[in-house]
Amino acid sequence: MTALVTFGETMLRLSPPRGERLETAREFEVQAGGAESNVAVAAARLGRDAAWFSKLPDSPLGRRVVGELRSHGVDTEGVVWDDDHRQGLYYLEHGVAPRPTNVIYDRADAAVTTLETNEVDLDAVRDAAVCYTSGITPALSETLRATTADVLAAAQSAGTTTAFDLNYRAKLWSPEEAAEAYRDLFDSIDVLFAAQRDAENVLGRDGDAESIARGLAADYDFETVVVTRGATGSLALSDGDVYEQGVYEAETHDAIGTGDAFVGGYLAKYLAGGDVAESLQWASATASLKRTLEGDIAVVTPEDIERVVSEEGEGISR
């Protein structure tokens, strides 16, 4: 049995060397990046059995994605290969103040947008302890929206814990479209991760993190709601109890993937039998370590986490 199964799109990220612009760079660093595989890699690096599935072009580019995820210990057996569609790409120009980071997606017609439920190994999903995807997946196509709903429902009805991060991306859809799709999925989700800004701007929630978590749990019967507040820490509401966690200070080298590292750290500890407070602590430490690393992926060890926690205690709450 695999502890964690995640699914979604993984792109190739092309980024010019720091200090260079997309329009003039002659070289691009290439790395795999996708919210759900970022979560699987973090969990695998932290010692859990993790699998990721998707649909990829049967081409050197698709094989490159799989090769990179496998190199981190992620099981990619469930990947479906396709001859007719593209490998999604994204371009990232690192910002330095006052020039912001710029992300350009080039992901139209990616193979994953055609992934249908009948192509998914649902037995593997039902066998997993946790099944995870994020709000990016249903944003990518109507087909994938239906597949996401089917996979989460199949997982939950088999007793697999389902986890979902809203992960709103304004470049993919409007807040109204996203809110409607999220609400259609909420009945099939046990553990919800929500950035406070997404809960406010997309779901129209207001108040502090605790009242947002209580409102969402009451309306949709989530087992656990985790609200992240960026630099001011995170809060979880689980079976009526509230847990708060500070952030661990980090020098930020590359912030992309911080939220996925948070989820990966949380699920890794949860799958190892950790309670909610311990899982939140691992989430926060994994997120802070990710910020020190280049790329979307948190290459971290349990020893890294233990060191952060033992040196910085509860973290900083503002």
Ligand code: KDG
């Ligand atoms: O959370 C980081 C992701 O945004 C990044 O890995 C790319 O999956 C990605 C997306 O769709 O933006």
